[in-house]
Amino acid sequence: MIKVGIVGGTGYTGVELLRLLTQHPHVSVEAITSRSEAGVKVSDMYPNLRGHYDTLAFSEPDAQQLGAMDAVFFATPHGVAHALAGELLDNGTRIIDLSADFRLRDAAEWAAWYGQPHGAPALLDEAVYGLPEKHREKIKTARLVAVPGCYPTAVQLGYLPLLEAGLVDTDRLIADCKSGVTGAGRGAKVGSLLAEASESMKAYGASGHRHLPEIRQGLADMQGGSVGLTFVPHLTPMIRGIHATLYATLSQEPGDLQARFEQRFANEPFVDVMPAGSHPETRSVKGINTCRIAIHRQENSNTVVVLSVIDNLVKGASGQAIQNLNLMFGFDETTGLNAPAIMP
Numbered sequence: 509m510i511k512v513g514i515v516g517g518t519g520y521t522g523v524e525l526l527r528l529l530t531q532h533p534h535v536s537v538e539a540i541t542s543r544s545e546a547g548v549k550v551s552d553m554y555p556n557l558r559g560h561y562d563t564l565a566f567s568e569p570d571a572q573q574l575g576a577m578d579a580v581f582f583a584t585p586h587g588v589a590h591a592l593a594g595e596l597l598d599n600g601t602r603i604i605d606l607s608a609d610f611r612l613r614d615a616a617e618w619a620a621w622y623g624q625p626h627g628a629p630a631l632l633d634e635a636v637y638g639l640p641e642k643h644r645e646k647i648k649t650a651r652l653v654a655v656p657g658c659y660p661t662a663v664q665l666g667y668l669p670l671l672e673a674g675l676v677d678t679d680r681l682i683a684d685c686k687s688g689v690t691g692a693g694r695g696a697k698v699g700s701l702l703a704e705a706s707e708s709m710k711a712y713g714a715s716g717h718r719h720l721p722e723i724r725q726g727l728a729d730m731q732g733g734s735v736g737l738t739f740v741p742h743l744t745p746m747i748r749g750i751h752a753t754l755y756a757t758l759s760q761e762p763g764d765l766q767a768r769f770e771q772r773f774a775n776e777p778f779v780d781v782m783p784a785g786s787h788p789e790t791r792s793v794k795g796i797n798t799c800r801i802a803i804h805r806q807e808n809s810n811t812v813v814v815l816s817v818i819d820n821l822v823k824g825a826s827g828q829a830i831q832n833l834n835l836m837f838g839f840d841e842t843t844g845l846n847a848p849a850i851m852p
């Protein structure tokens with residue numbers, strides 16, 4: 509049994525970690541932080557967890573308490589993990605950061621997109637980007653893992669087989685993505701109100717969203733050079749889910765694309781390549797760590813359309829974080845992540 513802490517336990521990704529970890533036989537959650545809810549019992553705030561964490565209560569973040577854990581998840585806004593990571597690593601605690609603090613390798617690029625100086629540039633060299641389908645071996649020995657963002661997970665998994673095989677023109681990739689409102693976090697915002705977000709849909713960040721450099725960095729790693737990417741996110745009236753529609757132009761005849769995708773992901777427990785002609789739905793991955801993918805080639809054209817869906821709070825955040833923990837601690841990669849999706 510390993511001891512874990514969660515910094516930022518009242519947010520959507522924090523409570524999703526708690527929900528998923530109820531199914532993990534080798535993990536005990538021993539510390540959970542919230543500055544605003546310190547002293548409140550977890551099961552009082554989240555009745556869905558009654559019977560699971562009845563003695564656990566939120567407390568103020570405390571480096572000494574967190575440093576006694578085997579691993580700490582950061583489910584916090586950007587910049588928080590920067591401040592605590594060095595001290596925890598020095599204590600031998602491994603870190604799984606759900607925020608973007610260690611996702612970009614270049615501190616200056618991070619500062620430009622996140623509007624604040626990078627708080628721990630000395631740790632960037634050892635941070636491992638936690639996309640297991642690409643970096644599994646490095647994750648196994650990592651002390652510090654940067655869990656990919658929600659849009660970046662859906663987009664990178666969808667493009668992976670095409671880019672690794674060098675099949676498409678990488679100057680003009682287009683990722684048209686939709687997110688549910690939990691992607692914006694639990695904090696009160698006018699844009700997340702029922703009357704604002706339901707019965708409506710809108711694009712945002714069309715001239716540049718902070719996931720653009722993260723996705724570009726990941727795709728460049730896959731194909732061995734820089735890529736030209738257009739990424740436009742949209743807010744849609746659903747609670748959970750990311751739907752990514754990915755366009756690419758073939759640069760050569762690809763053979764059987766369906767078979768290529770199936771082969772590339774054959775041993776991936778959390779990527780499901782659907783039968784040819786499918787259109788995956790976000791509800792088919794609700795609450796689970798699976799990315800479902802379908803591949804289409806438009807009639808009489810060189811345009812490939814990949815459809816990729818995930819639950820932003822699971823494969824896009826907390827589930828992927830636990831998948832990383834399993835790899836880091838030598839557990840079976842799927843431990844605690846096996847339940848099927850909720851339907852309808």
Ligand SMILES: NC(=O)C1=CN([C@@H]2O[C@H](COP(=O)(O)OP(=O)(O)OC[C@H]3O[C@@H](n4cnc5c(N)ncnc54)[C@H](OP(=O)(O)O)[C@@H]3O)[C@@H](O)[C@H]2O)C=CC1
Pocket residue numbers: 515516517518519520521522541542543544545569582583584585586588606607608656657658690691692693694695820821824825
């Ligand atoms: N929502 C999503 O779909 C996804 C989110 N992420 C990322 O995961 C992280 C958490 O997201 P989410 O759960 O949505 O966020 P929320 O806004 O819902 O929750 C943030 C949590 O962090 C705590 N917190 C805020 N400021 C600080 C601070 N300065 N020090 C310590 N704790 C703090 C809050 O509690 P309190 O203020 O009481 O301390 C709260 O528990 C973010 O970086 C987000 O971008 C990544 C992928 C997907």
Ligand SMILES: CC(=O)N[C@@H](CCC(=O)OP(=O)(O)O)C(=O)O
Pocket residue numbers: 606607608656657658659687688689690691692693719741743
């Ligand atoms: C719908 C919505 O607002 N989504 C968030 C992204 C989700 C997220 O949590 O961003 P990180 O993965 O980088 O932490 C946004 O666009 O800002």
